[in-house]
Amino acid sequence: MSTEAYIETPLGIATISGDKDGITSVSVTKETTIIPSTMIPPYLQDTVVQLREYFEGDRTHFDLTLNPSGTDFQKKVWDELLKIPFGKTVxxxxxxxxxxxxxxxxxxxxxxxKNPLWIIIPCHRVIGSDGSLTGYAGGLWRKKWLLAHENPVKQQSLF
Known part of the structure; x- marks a missing residue:
């Protein structure tokens, strides 16, 4: 039986779902009435910790058991996405x-x-061949934020 948790992120409330077999989905919502979870189910605790570390800038790679639902082809694509290094795009x-x-x-x-594991399977690291930030289910502003968050070269202020 799948369990859920809700956590606050800089990009909105994230919904995390999973069970003993792994994390099945992570998504961000535009819904403003969802309250972050105070109790995190045991199967989701590592995911919550690692997502928080990611947003704090302390994690560049996730070490979780993933169990997304999808076709064989989708899973092949998602496996390729997992190979894109932090701070890089393809x-x-x-x-x-x-x-x-x-x-x-x-x-x-x-x-x-159709990637069901927002951030963990880094679909935000895929861009158009011309370098453009093309479609992103979470909104292009979120994709832009995530890429800037992962950019190893931080813009310094001149003043």
Whole structure:
């Protein structure tokens, strides 16, 4: 039986779902009436800790048991997304090429958009071939925030 927890993040309330077999989903909501959980179910405690560390700038890699639902192709795409290093980006075409078929770019982009594990499977690190911040289910402002958060070169103020 899947359990849920709600945590506050700089980008909104995140809903975390999972069970003894692993984390099944992490999503961010625009809903403003959800109250963060005061009690975190045991299966979700590591995820909550690691997400908090990520947002505090203390974590660049997640070490969790993942159990997302999806087709075999979607899971292959998500496995490729997990290989994108922190602070780096790749294009949808790069993902399709890594899967062995550059013509699968639309299918790869679709699978990317159906990623059920927000941030943990880093779909925000996939951009257009021209460097543009293309579609992001959580809103482009969140994608921009996440990429800036992960950028190893922080802009310094001149004043």
């Amino acid at each position: 294009s949808y075409l790069d993902i399709a090429k890594r899967l062995g078929d550059p013509k699968s770019i639309r299918a790869a982009a679709s699978a990317n958009g």
